[in-house]
Amino acid sequence: MDTKQEVILSVRDLEVKFNLRGKVLHAIRGVSLDLYKGESLAIVGESGSGKSVFVKTFMGLLDSNGYVSGGSIEYDGKNLAQYTQDKQWRNIRGGQIAMVLQDPMTSLNPLKTVGKQICEALKLHRNMPKKQMKDAAIEILRDVGIPEPEKRFSQYPHEFSGGMRQRVVIAIAVACNPKILICDEPTTALDVTIQAQILHLLKELKEKYDLTTIYITHDLGVVANVADRIAVMYAGDIVEIGTCEEVFYNPQHPYTWALLSSLPQLGVKGQELFSIKGTPPNLFYHVEGDAFAPRNPQALNIDFKERPPYFEVSPTHKARTWLLDPRAPKVEPPESIRNIRNLKPLLNPDFVKTAAGGASDE
Amino acid sequence: MNEKKELLLQVKHLEVTFGNRSHKFRAVDDVSFDIYKGETFGLVGESGSGKTTIGRAIIRINPISGGEILYKGERISGKISRKKDKALTRQIQMIFQDPMASLNERAKVDYIVSEGLYSGEHRPSEGDRKKAVEESLSDVGLLPEFSSRFPHEFSGGQRQRIGIARALIMEPEFIIADEPISALDVSIRAQVLNLLSRLQKERGLTYLFIAHDLSVMRFITDRIAVIHKGRLVELCDTERLFAAPLHPYTQALLSAIPLPDPISEKKKKLLVYDPSIHKYEDNPPTWTEIEPGHFILANEPELEKYRRQLEKLG
Structure with a gap:
C-alpha cells in the first residue's frame, strides 16, 4: 500500500x-x-x-x-x-456516504418493488429523467449479480432469497455513486x-x-x-x-x-x-x-x-x-x-x- | 468407527412434504442416517x-409423510401412544437458534426453565422444582438468583444458556441443537460451544447439531451429514470429511469457510456448486457407502470417479 x-x-x-x-x-x-x-x-x-x-x-x-x-x-x-x-x-x-445494513429481511420495504426502491435513490440524488432511471436501475441490478434484472426489476422483496435481497440492498446503496x-x-x-x-x-x-x-x-x-x-x-x-x-x-x-x-x-x-x-x-x-x-x-x-x-x-x-x-x-x-x-x-x-x-x- | 456403539436414533427414508396435493413441496427427500449413543452428529x-425440518420431524413438531424414525429401536414417527409421547418429550430436547425469539418475554426465568416439568407424569413438588431450576442454572454457568429475572435483562449468550438450561432440566438423553450459536458473537460462541461439549462429557449426552458453518462443525462433531435441497449428499466421519470431501457441494461448503489468515485467504479460490454438473436424468444417483462409514449420493460413473480419487488419496 x-x-x-x-x-x-x-x-x-x-x-x-x-x-x-x-x-x-x-x-x-x-x-x-x-x-x-x-x-x-x-x-x-x-x-x-x-x-x-x-x-x-x-x-x-x-x-x-x-x-x-x-x-x-x-x-x-x-x-x-x-x-x-x-x-x-x-x-x-x-x-x-451510503450504508448496507445487517439484515436484508428488514432493510427493504416489502410493499414496493425492488426496482422502485432503487429508482427512489436515483431520483433523490441523481435527478434523472424517468425513462433513463429504469435503465440505470437495471444496469445496477446486473452489476450486483442478479440474474435476469429486467424481470427482477418489477418483483417484490419477498420473491428474493436472503442472499439476493442483500444484493438488492447493496444495489440501492451504490446507486447514487457514494x-x-x-x-x-x-x-x-x-x-x-x-x-x-x-x-x-x-x-x-x-x-x-x-x-x-x-x-x-x-x-x-x-x-x-x-x-x-x-x-x-x-x-x-x-x-x-x-x-x-x-x-x-x-x-x-x-x-x-x-x-x-x-x-x-x-x-x-x-x-x-x-x-x-x-x-x-x-x-x-x-x-x-x-x-x-x-x-x-x-x-x-x-x-x-x-x-x-x-x-x-x-x-x-x-x-x-x-x-x-x-x-x-x-x-x-x-x-x-x-x-x-x-x-x-x-x-x-x-x-x-x-x-x-x-x-x-x- | 467403533462397532460396539449403541444405536440411539435411526432415520429411515424420511420424507417431509409441505403444502396440499396441488402445491406439494418436498422439503426432505429420502433421508437416512443413524445416530449412535454419546456422539455428536452434525447436519x-x-x-x-x-x-431444521429434519430436526423438527424427529422431535415430532413436523408430521412426516414417508419413511420412519426409530428411537432406541422403537418407532416414534406417526401415531404413538400418549404415554410414549410424554416419555419422548423428556428424553429428546431441543435448543433453538435465536435466543432473542425463543424465550417467553413475559415469563420469568424460573418459569421458562421449569415449564417442561409441569407437563411430566410426576409433577415435582414446589421445593423440588426450585431446586431443579437452581441446579440446571448453575450447570450452565448462571447464578441461581437470575431465576427471578425476565429474559430481556440478559445478553445474547446468557439467553442461550437459559435455553440450554431449559433443555437440561428434563434430563434428556438426546438434544437437538438447531444452530445454537449462529446468532451469537464470536467470543460468546466459544463459551456456548465449550459448555455444550462439557455437558456432553459429564452426562453422556447425544447431540444432533444443526448448522450452516462447517468451521464450527469440525470443532464439535464426530460425524457430519451434508444436506442439499432436502437430500443428503455426503455423510462421513468429521476428520475424514475434511480430509477427503468427495461431493462437489461439500467442497463448495468447505471452500467458503473464511480463514483468519490474510495471505492464504486472498489466494483462496471460491468454489460454487452447480447442481447441473450431475447427469442424473437417465442415471439416477443412489445413497452408497463408498468406503467404511463414508456415504455419498452418486450414480455409477460418479462413484467410479470418486473411488479413483480416494485411491489417489490413499
Whole structure:
C-alpha cells in the first residue's frame, strides 16, 4: 500500500454519549481515525463495543437520545460532528456516504418493488429523467449479480432469497455513486456460502464504483479476505489499528489476541475453545485504565490505574496497551495464534483441483 | 468407527412434504442416517435445505409423510401412544437458534426453565422444582438468583444458556441443537460451544447439531451429514470429511469457510456448486457407502470417479 494516501474522512477525538434512563452512557470515548481514499477498513469488536455507533455518527443516524459531545468528523472540508438538522445531512446520506445494513429481511420495504426502491435513490440524488432511471436501475441490478434484472426489476422483496435481497440492498446503496460505503455486518444473517459470494461482490464493486469501504463485523475470520486495514474496537475505543497482515500476524493488544484465539477455525478438537471471560465494562461508569484489564488474565497493575496511550509498532500499526511500554514485562501472545501464517486451508487445494478437473472431463 | 456403539436414533427414508396435493413441496427427500449413543452428529446445509425440518420431524413438531424414525429401536414417527409421547418429550430436547425469539418475554426465568416439568407424569413438588431450576442454572454457568429475572435483562449468550438450561432440566438423553450459536458473537460462541461439549462429557449426552458453518462443525462433531435441497449428499466421519470431501457441494461448503489468515485467504479460490454438473436424468444417483462409514449420493460413473480419487488419496 502507498503510504502517502489522500485522507477522505478524518475523525478526531470523537466522543458520543447517550442519555438513558436519566444516566449518561459514554459510548465512544475519544476515537481518532483517518480513512484513506480507496481503502477498505474493517472495524472489529464484540456487540456493544460501539462499532456501529461510531460509524452511525458519519451519517447522523444516532438514535434521538444520542449525541456527539466532543471531537470532530472532517469530511470534504466540513465538520459533520456539528450537523444537527436532517436538512444538512441530506446531501451526505446516500449521496456521499451510503450504508448496507445487517439484515436484508428488514432493510427493504416489502410493499414496493425492488426496482422502485432503487429508482427512489436515483431520483433523490441523481435527478434523472424517468425513462433513463429504469435503465440505470437495471444496469445496477446486473452489476450486483442478479440474474435476469429486467424481470427482477418489477418483483417484490419477498420473491428474493436472503442472499439476493442483500444484493438488492447493496444495489440501492451504490446507486447514487457514494464515495464511502459502510457495510454494517453485511453477512452475519447469511449462510457461509452466500457470505463468501457477497464479500466477493463487495470487493468487485469497490473497484468498479471507486468506493472507500468500511466493514463492521464481530468476526475476524470474515475480514481477512476483504480488509486493507483493521481497527479493533473495545468499549468505545480503538485499541489496535494496523494493516490486515499486521493485525493477523503480529497482534499486540491482549484483546486482539483474545478475539483471534476464540475463532473456531483455530480450535483443536477435544480441547476447550478459547473464550473471553467476563463481560465488557459498563459504560455508564467512568472506565479507569485499560478497559480490557478486568478480563485480561495477564493484566499489569498499571492497566487498572492509567489509560494506556498509543504505542507505535510500525508507521501503520499502533496499539493502546501498556505491554508495548519499554518498562513492561515481555508477554507472549497465546500459542494458538502464533502460527496463523502457516494455517492450512481446510480444503486441501491439491485435492480440489483433481475433483474439479474430473467433473469437467465427463 | 467403533462397532460396539449403541444405536440411539435411526432415520429411515424420511420424507417431509409441505403444502396440499396441488402445491406439494418436498422439503426432505429420502433421508437416512443413524445416530449412535454419546456422539455428536452434525447436519450441515444452506438455508432452505431442510436441515431444521429434519430436526423438527424427529422431535415430532413436523408430521412426516414417508419413511420412519426409530428411537432406541422403537418407532416414534406417526401415531404413538400418549404415554410414549410424554416419555419422548423428556428424553429428546431441543435448543433453538435465536435466543432473542425463543424465550417467553413475559415469563420469568424460573418459569421458562421449569415449564417442561409441569407437563411430566410426576409433577415435582414446589421445593423440588426450585431446586431443579437452581441446579440446571448453575450447570450452565448462571447464578441461581437470575431465576427471578425476565429474559430481556440478559445478553445474547446468557439467553442461550437459559435455553440450554431449559433443555437440561428434563434430563434428556438426546438434544437437538438447531444452530445454537449462529446468532451469537464470536467470543460468546466459544463459551456456548465449550459448555455444550462439557455437558456432553459429564452426562453422556447425544447431540444432533444443526448448522450452516462447517468451521464450527469440525470443532464439535464426530460425524457430519451434508444436506442439499432436502437430500443428503455426503455423510462421513468429521476428520475424514475434511480430509477427503468427495461431493462437489461439500467442497463448495468447505471452500467458503473464511480463514483468519490474510495471505492464504486472498489466494483462496471460491468454489460454487452447480447442481447441473450431475447427469442424473437417465442415471439416477443412489445413497452408497463408498468406503467404511463414508456415504455419498452418486450414480455409477460418479462413484467410479470418486473411488479413483480416494485411491489417489490413499
